[in-house]
Amino acid sequence: MGIGMTGQERFEQLIASDEKVEPTDWMPEGYRKTLIRQIAQHAHSEIIGMQPEGNWITRAPTLRRKAILMAKVQDEAGHGLYLYSAAETLGVGRDELVEHLHSGRHKYSSIFNYPTLTWADIGAIGWLVDGAAITNQVMLTRCSYGPYARAMVRICREESFHQRQGFEIMLTLCRGTPEQKQMAQDALNRWWWPALMMFGPHDTDSTHTQQSMAWKIKRVSNDDLRQQFVDMTVPQAEYLGLTIPDPELKWNPERGHYDFGEIDWDEFWRVVKGFGPESRDRLAHKVRAWEEGAWVREAAAAYAAKHRKEAA
C-alpha cells in the first residue's frame, strides 16, 4: 500500500489502473456483495445446467456422442467448483452458498429452466447456450476481481469444445434426413429467444450495470454482448441452412450489424421470477440429490476423522 493511502484510495487506484483486486485487499462492501451474488449465481448456473443435458446421456444416439456429452456435463460440474472456490475467497462459506441456492434466495440463469425435448436440443444448447456463455465469459476474463477472472480463463479454455460439439450435432442433423433437419430447426426455434435473453435486460433497464461497469466487474454492456452474439451466430445458422425464428432479422449495412426483433420481456421476467417451464423440477431435483447424498458426505467425514485419530 502506498504510504498514507487509505484502503479506499488504494482500491480506486487498482481499478483505475486496470490492475486486479485480490482477496486480501480492502474493498467496498458493495463490491464484495455484488461479486458474491454474481459469482454464486454463475456457479449455481453451472451446477443446475448439468440437468437439461444430463437428461440425454442415457439416450445419446451413439457411444461417441454419449462419451462427449458425459465429458461436457462433467466440465460444467468443474466450472461450478472453480466458481464456488472463487466466491469463497470473498469470505462466504460453501455451505452458505448451497443453502442459498436450495432455499431460492440465490437464483441461477433462467436458460436452464427450459426443457430438452429432443436430441437436437443438445446440439442447440452447445451451439447457442454455450456460444452465448462464451461471449459473456470472454469479457469476464478481464474482470477486476482476480480469482473470478482466473476462473474464467480456465473455463473459457474448456467452453470452445462445448460449442463446437453442439454445432457438430446440428450439422449432422442438417445433413441427415428431412425429419432430422426439421428436428434441428425445431430446436433452433425453441432455443433462439431464450439464448438472446441470457444477456439480460436492455442497458437502459439494467439498474446495476453502471455500477458493475464502473467497478470493472463487467466490461461490456448487455446489449453490446447480445449484438456480438447475434452477429457471430447468424452466418453459422445460414451455413446450417436453418432459419432463425425472427422475421425482423436483417443485415444493416449502415450499422455493420444485424438488426433483430424485440425479446418477449414478459416471458423474460416470468422465468426470472421462477415460473419457467422447468423451474420447480430443477431445484427440487438438486435438493433431492443433495439430501440423498448426505450419507456419503457423512461417511467420508467419519472415515477421515477415524484416520486422523489413528495417525495421532
Add this chain to the structure above:
Amino acid sequence: MTYEVPRTADEKDLDYRQDGRSQWPMWEVFVRQKRGLSHVHAGSLHAPDADTALQMARDVYTRRVEGISIWVVRSDQVVASDPDEADAFFEAAAKPYRQATYYRIPDEVGQM
C-alpha cells in the same frame, strides 16, 4: 449478462455470514504440467481427507491431462506474508543495481 440474474423489485440484499463454514476442509491444489516445470497453484477444493483431495483434484483440475503430478495442501496450513506490510517486506524492489539492465555496456561489446 449471461449467468447473472437481473434483480427483481422484491430481491433482498443478503447479509453473508462470512464464517466460511463448510462441511469439509479446504485444500490448495498445485499441478505440475510436465517434466521440467514446477508445481503451480491451480485452485482449491473441499475434501474430507488428503487422499480424497488428491482424487478430486485430478477430476477438477486435470480433466485434459493438464498435469503429471499433483500436490494438495490444507489451506489452513499455508502461511502467507502480510499484504499490508508488502511495501516494507519487499523493499528489495527499490534496489535497481540488482537488475542486469542497470548496467550500461557499450554496443561494440555486443551481446552480454
